Amino acid sequence: LFQGKDAILSGPAGGVIGAVETAALAGFEKIIGFDMGGTSTDVCHYDGTLERTFETEVAGVRLRAPMMQIHTVAAGGGSILTFDGARFRAGPHSAGADPGPASYRRGGPLTVTDANVALGKLIPDLFPKVFGPQADMPLDRDAALQGFAEQAAEIAGQSPEQIADGYLSIAVENMAQAIKKISVQRGYDVTGYALACFGGAGGQHACLVADALGMEKIHFHPFSGILSAYGMGLASIRATREEAVEEKLDQVFWETFSSIEERLTTATCQELLDQGLSADQIETVTRLHLRYEGTDTALILDHDTTNMRQAFEKAHQLQFGFFDPDRDIIVEAISVEAIGSDTRVDETPPQLPPRDGPATPDQTTRFFSKGEWHEAPVYLREQLRPGDTLSGPCLIIEPTATIVVEDGWSTQVTDLNHMILTRTAARATQHAVGTQADPVMLEIFNNLFMSIAEQMGFTLQKTAHSVNIKERLDFSCAVFDQTGGLVSNAPHMPVHLGSMGASVKTVIDQNPEMKPGDVFVLNAPYNGGTHLPDITVVAPVFDEHNTERLFYVAARGHHADIGGIAPGSMPASSRTVEEEGVLIDNFKLLDQGTFREDELRHLLTDAPYPARNPDQNIADLRAKAAACEKGTQELRKMVEQYGLNVVNAYMGHVQDNAEESVRRIIANLSDSSFEQRMDDGSIIKVAISVDKDTRSATVDFTGTSAIRPNNLNAPSSVCRAAVLYVFRCLVDDDIPLNDGCLKPLTLIIPEGSMLNPTFPAAVVGGNVETSQAVTDALFGALGAMAAAQGTMNNLTFGNATHQYYETICGGAGAGPTFDGADAVHTHMTNSRLTDPEILEWRFPVVLDDFSIRQGSGGAGNYTGGEGVHRAIRFREPMHLSILSTHRQIAPTGLAGGTDGALGRNTVLRSDGTRQTLDSLAECDVQADDTIIIETPGGGGFGKA
Structure with a gap:
């Protein structure tokens, strides 16, 4: 039955089907789908099999449901173009449909669409007059040119067209990198693929994206501007069923395989029969979900071979770079997919009115691309006929899209009225780029x-x-x-x-x-x-x-x-x-x-x-x-x-850019200091002295406690990492975290302190716990946010055969304009908790409870984030270790906000007795004992 989750990314999924089916008619069996719209670009990979993913993240929400493998990047026609004085940026924010791009006549910002309008790649006279407050005016090229002219006035030696062209280069590179993630990064050579291009903005960038990837062929269907909708109509009706197995791939498994397959096949076919299909319209595919014993990532293989082990090892070598012939293979699950075959695409050659002579352009225009102007004929798509061949540079105007055929490319119209663009001239192998920062x-x-x-x-x-x-x-x-x-x-x-x-x-x-x-x-x-x-x-x-x-x-x-x-x-x-x-x-x-x-x-x-x-x-x-x-x-x-x-020059330039970003922040800071107390009685003391003339600062940890007898000592590189992280966070911009961020800063970390210990002091807790305390002390001194949970809640358990380690999430600190987030890993940790199914499958434990700890966040004008309650029950004896803080000293609120709740570590014994553990503690647990970790909440900010 249809559920809400099934609608998520259904439009892009329709595009995948449309691209695959129509490209096959043009003779392409391996394609990269390239769907560029107004807000984003969706890309996919196909080489004979529709790729699915069983876990994805949309708008920050993780979904576990089968869907098409699609990668999305924030680069579309509406992507906003910005200049910060050093770097051009294309996206990630979008102008949307209202106000839309500057050329829409509703006061919108400069966007990728405006760049194409300004460069002559989009012709206003060939667009409907649906713009402006009354939706009755043409695109405004002057507004786009004016916007780029204003930026050109800030940059010596660059024309408005060069700036617009530069922005397009950035957008193209962003899209090329997205395609590499789903292809090159996974071991596929895209130079042997066709770029199946669709979406309203795809045609303006297809040649440039193909050039960036070394691709030689581009495919356009007549419905390329609306191919996602067309693909939905072409999509087959499908039903899937899956059954967990968790058995070794051996003779015992094969004795039960047929009965499971038959049961799943009957269920999937019945679902399609109930939707009106006949039995002869249904095909089924059986797949095995296989993984090595002791691992968690399953590979899904069609059951169409007599040697599944060999097929699995081949797939494992391709995906992961190795295989282990001595390791047992586990059948995690069996799935069956039933496919209805009543909606297969069947296009016939179009019946078009005859035309005398070769194609003639509707007009001639000029467009700017790759640093120079080009004279270009403009062809109307309805005037083209099968067999026509056009050489770039030229423009092709379709009812729902504009296609820019760049210099060095040609296009041919096929018998089915598709267009195939081919690279006809060799592309430059090396870019002519200067060493000065551009x-x-x-x-x-x-x-x-x-x-x-x-x-x-x-x-x-x-x-x-x-x-x-x-x-x-x-x-x-x-x-x-x-x-x-x-x-x-x-x-x-x-x-x-x-x-x-x-x-x-x-x-x-x-x-x-x-x-x-x-x-x-x-x-x-x-x-x-x-x-x-x-x-x-x-x-x-x-x-x-x-x-x-x-x-x-x-x-x-x-x-x-x-x-x-x-x-x-x-x-x-x-x-x-x-x-x-x-x-x-x-x-x-x-x-x-x-x-x-x-x-x-x-x-x-x-x-x-x-x-x-x-x-x-x-x-x-x-x-x-x-x-x-x-x-x-x-x-x-x-x-x-x-x-x-x-390359050497730009390694320096990116660090210089980060340095300047931090200096701009420092110029607005004032001298400040803070003390952060830890559960063992130690103190992290920091003073920040600002020199506004040089836009630099000294971060001085003098007064911090001496080397500790426990393991909360942190090598100086850990302190340095915390300072780098905090000052990078202050920069409300998309800059890389690199050494340039530290160039305006002088660090004083006294030798012999717990932040600069000497051998052989223990340090295992310093990296995970003291680093968090340093971070909270710095944010406290800067007044940027209240303390977060201030700990990673490091839980380790094991015995002779099992060893497991995790960090546990908690509450984030509130700030001057925001509440703290609930149940997140904060600051110096960014790891993911092991999924419950994997935890319980791999280790002899049961996750009895994992929930938000209500009321643990500090109160204030903005409230601190909530911690979590996590209870793990053991099924065999283990040795347990907990490295944590904020069990004695609460995460501090700021500017009148109250503190977050203390964390608690408790062992619930099988006989019902409870044992409270200290911040740093070890103990032995027996079968049916439970460790309960209640993580701290974040501090509140401001008086309520």
């Missing part, structure tokens, strides 16, 4: 650097073996310049990103004779690391001759266990760093491309407190090395495309 290229390089880090993260996630990295996403990837300065990162873990530079610089300093193919790994807190479970892999990127180190890439991830006195390597009672696990200090992981597995295994197992699962550690370190290799490949491609001097 507003267009600054934005493009910002996005390119971030894209590389995102691709590294995708590679790490898909090739990792552990739940902690693969499912909880407790990892970070980043790109660094030649000196080890952070250039860009994906939106991963703030506590990682601001401290990884110390690891990279340690590798640089201690390895002057690096060779191509060398990769290094470390976690030593007193030599570039933070705490032992966070292990960082660093790789140099050499030039094409393998003689000079150009850049560095790094990947850091939290390992579920790296040894130590407690399973999970997060002991509450550690007093020295050696008790927390295996120290890895500048170890060469790969020697000129050779993975040193024997030496690594010896390091992990020959320690006072060795790693409990070295095989998993090794597998995850291989995944990090693979992520670094991906980053290396992408940086080399960038150098090949733009040249080394340009």
Whole structure:
């Protein structure tokens, strides 16, 4: 039965069907769907199978329901164009339909549509007169030109047309990156695909997007402007049923397979029969959901082969980069899909009136593209006939869209009246870009650097073996310049990103004779690391001759266990760093491309407190090395495309841009200070002194408590990460978190304090707990927001066969204009909680309760976010550890707001007795004992 969730993204899904079905008629079996509308662009990948996803996020809401695999990027005709004095931006905000673009005559902002109008790619006279307050006027090209002229007045040496063209370059790059995420990032070579273009704005950008991706063919259906609606009409009626199995792929499973398949087939076919289809119109497809034992990501394969293991291993190798012939395969579920075949597309050649001679243009126009003006004929679509061939540059006006055929492209009308655009001239292999900061290229390089880090993260996630990295996403990837300065990162873990530079610089300093193919790994807190479970892999990127180190890439991830006195390597009672696990200090992981597995295994197992699962550690370190290799490949491609001097220059420019953004914020700050108390009696003390003349500030932690006897000490790189994060948050703009943010800041972190400890002080809690206290102290000093829950609520449990670690969400602090969010990971952590089904399947526990802790947020003019109540019952004996704070000292309210509620840690024994645990505590639990974690709420802001 139809439910509301089934309507979500149904329009784009119709576009996928329309693109696939109509492209097949034109002879294309592999396509990239490109649907550009007014607000966003939807892209999809098809190479013979409609790709589905079973989990997606729409408007911040996670949905678990089968739907088409579609990636959306905020780039459409209505995307707003802005200039901040340094960078051009296209999107993510949209002008919508009202007021719409500036050329709509309703006082709207400059948009992508206005850029096309100003450049001559959209002709106002060929649009209906439906604009203006009374909806009776044509598009206003003068308004668009005026807007770009005003920006040109701020930028020496650029015309309004050059600025508009630059904005389009940014929008095109955004869309190209979206396509790479669903294709190149997953191992598909799009140069052999056709770009199936549709949507009202798609035709104006198709050639430029194809050029950005190296694609040679573009397909337009006659209904390209409304293909999503057309696709809905073409869509087959389908019904699916699924049944959980959770059995090994062996003979026992096959003995029960047929009965399950028959039951599901009967149910799906009956649903289609009830909708009026006959039995001969129904086809069925059976699929197996397969995964390796001990993993959580299932691959869905058609049951059309006698060797499902071989098919699974082939698919696993393609998707994740490896397969394990010795590992059992689990059949997670069987699904059957019934497909009605009564709506197949069947187009016939159109009966068009005859035309004398070749196609003649309706008029001639000029449009500006790629930095120059072009004389271009304008053809009306209804005047074209099968067999017509047109060379670019030209415009083709359809009833529902405009197609821009760029220079170097040609188009041919097929027998079915489709249009196929083909690249006829070789495209430039290297871009002519100067080394001076350019507003267009600054934005493009910002996005390119971030894209590389995102691709590294995708590679790490898909090739990792552990739940902690693969499912909880407790990892970070980043790109660094030649000196080890952070250039860009994906939106991963703030506590990682601001401290990884110390690891990279340690590798640089201690390895002057690096060779191509060398990769290094470390976690030593007193030599570039933070705490032992966070292990960082660093790789140099050499030039094409393998003689000079150009850049560095790094990947850091939290390992579920790296040894130590407690399973999970997060002991509450550690007093020295050696008790927390295996120290890895500048170890060469790969020697000129050779993975040193024997030496690594010896390091992990020959320690006072060795790693409990070295095989998993090794597998995850291989995944990090693979992520670094991906980053290396992408940086080399960038150098090949733009040249080394340009890439180096823009690595500096993006940091300069971040620096200027922070300086603008500092200019509006005043001197301030704050003290943040922790449960163990320690104090984080910070004073911020502002020099408005130089727009710089000193952040001084003098007065902070000395080294603690417990493990709440934090290496100075952790403090640095917190400062970087806070000042980046103050910038209400889309800038990368990089080393430029710290250039206006002088940090004073007294040696011998708990924020700058000396060996062998324990540090495992400093990275996760003290980092949060530093963050809240900084926000408190700045008056930016009340304290958040101020803890990661680090819960670890395990025994000889199982080790598990999670951080638990809580309340965010309120601010001057906003309430705190409920039940979120705050500030220095950004990980995901393990899904209940995975938690209970992989570990001998039951999640009895996970709910919002009502009333835990602080009161005020704006209220703090609520914490959570989480209860986990054990099914076998375990050793449990909790690292937390704000069990004694409440998260502070600000400006008259009240404090958030204290957190609580309780063990409910099977006999009904309760044991209260301290902030830092360990204990043994037995079967049917329950750990209950009540996380703190955020502080309130302002008097109620």
